[in-house]
Amino acid sequence: MRRGDRLFEIIEILRRARAPISGQSIGHELGVTKRTVYRDIAALMAQGVPIEGEAGVGYILEAGFHMPPLMLTSDEIEAAILGAQWVRTRGEPELALAAKKLLTKVEAVVPRTFETSFVEPAVSVAPVEQLSEVLGAADIRLAIRQGVKLFITYRDSRNVLTDRVIWPILLGYRDNGRIVAAWCELRQGFRYFRTERIVEGEVLTEKTPRRMDHLKAEWRAAMDEYRQRYNQTANTS
DSSP states (O other): OOOHHHHHHHHHHHOOOSSOOOOHHEEEEEEHHHHHHHHHHHHHHHOOOOOOETTEEEEETTTTTTTTTOOOHHHHHHHHHHHHHHHHHHHHHHHHHHHHHHHHHHHSSSSSGGGGHSSSOOOOOOOOOOOOOSSOOOHHHHHHTEEEEEEEEEHHHHHEEEEEEEEEEEEEEETTEEHHHHEEETTEEEEEEEGGGGGEEEEEEEOOOOOOHHHHHHHHHHHHHHHHHHHHHHHOO
């Protein structure tokens, strides 16, 4: 690994760390000695990178430090291309357009040596046929961001229709279709709703009674409890 690449990787390791990380741990991840790491960190600090700490104690990067966006590896560029391709073929029109614009912006800032990655990418995603939806994914995402309720008429797996008011938490994307995780006022619990089974839908102006971060925390706790019960049942059967 070239020294310039190694310096960048050290910054990325420190950026991911939530607590001081030792030179030995950094060296183990990069495949170099801790003495090399000490020299590299000293060089970074001399260049003004806000790293705190010392040998034997550990190092941490001050919050708010950002590297230029063009500092991308070939793998990172291909990851961005693959992700954008997936969204373009499986997302609603608004996100598909955003993915296209994202790739254009990334292509504009990467070094010229990576231009062929965009012209003839080494990765690809097969297109799929999308299911029709009455309530658009863009409307659901907007409701989640604004923290407002949705009214839906839902057709379940038994073909039974019910009117529900739900508090949308998360919109999950699948190869063909989407799923809304939400608190259901009718069932007084967290439920999942397949968007192609929503036969009528409307974004309401009424705010959800609980903050979105609290609601998501409650949902995650409920899902963890459900998985634990399921695993216990599976282990005893």
